[in-house]
Amino acid sequence: MTLSRISLATLFAVAAVSFGANAAGSFVGNTGKVTFKGSVVDAPCNLAPGQDGTDIKVDFGELSMSQLNAGETSARTFDIKLENCNMGTEAAKKTAEITFTSQDQLAGQNLLGTNGSAKNLAIGISNITFGTAKTLTGLIDGDNTLTYTAVAQKAATDDVTAGDFTASTTFKISYK
Structure with missing residues (x-):
């Protein structure tokens, strides 16, 4: 009988360890989702994805209200990257043009009005006329x-x- 109790206790101990190992092995820690997106275009160049092409964000950070009110400006550069361009042979070389447009454009000005709690601030793009x-x-x-x-x-x-402020513009590149 003592041997049976020892055998039974050993059996329970082995079963508990085995069950715990199996439960730990089947634990689901993280799940996720991968979404694939894009578009097929009939153009000689592709826009780079994300920050460099299809979804550009220009962060001005914190601007000095007193400097802006004194007539100073704050500038930030941004890039639009075109990839895998095939502009054609010399005889049939393609030309391109870019047009920036926005619903935020201030009437009679080549500036974008801003949205948000900051007031009387505008954004322009050097050497660009909106809508042209x-x-x-x-x-x-x-x-x-x-x-x-x-x-x-x-x-x-x-x-x-x-x-805080935001403003946005869209751009279109046309090829001929």
Whole structure:
């Protein structure tokens, strides 16, 4: 009988360890989802994905209200990267132009109004007229980088007020 109790106790101990090991081995720790997206375009170049092409974000960080109200501006550069360009043979070389547009454009001005709690602040893009196509020169086969400068400035005669701001523009590249 003592041997049976020892055997039974050993059997329970082995079963408990085995069950614990199996339970630990089948524990689900993390799950996730992968989504694939993109688009097929009929263009000689592809926009780089994300920050360098299809979803560009220009962070001005913190701007000095007193400097903006004194007429100073703050500039940040951003790039639009074109990848895998095939601009054609010399005889049939493709040309391209870019157009920036926005619903945030201030009436009668080549500036974007901002949204948010900061007031009387505007954003411009150097050498760009919103709504007007600008010819892109010097595009080559392969990869190209278009560099632009965004400028934050006082929008009008009223002083800029403190707070957060956003503004957005879309761009379209047309090939001929």
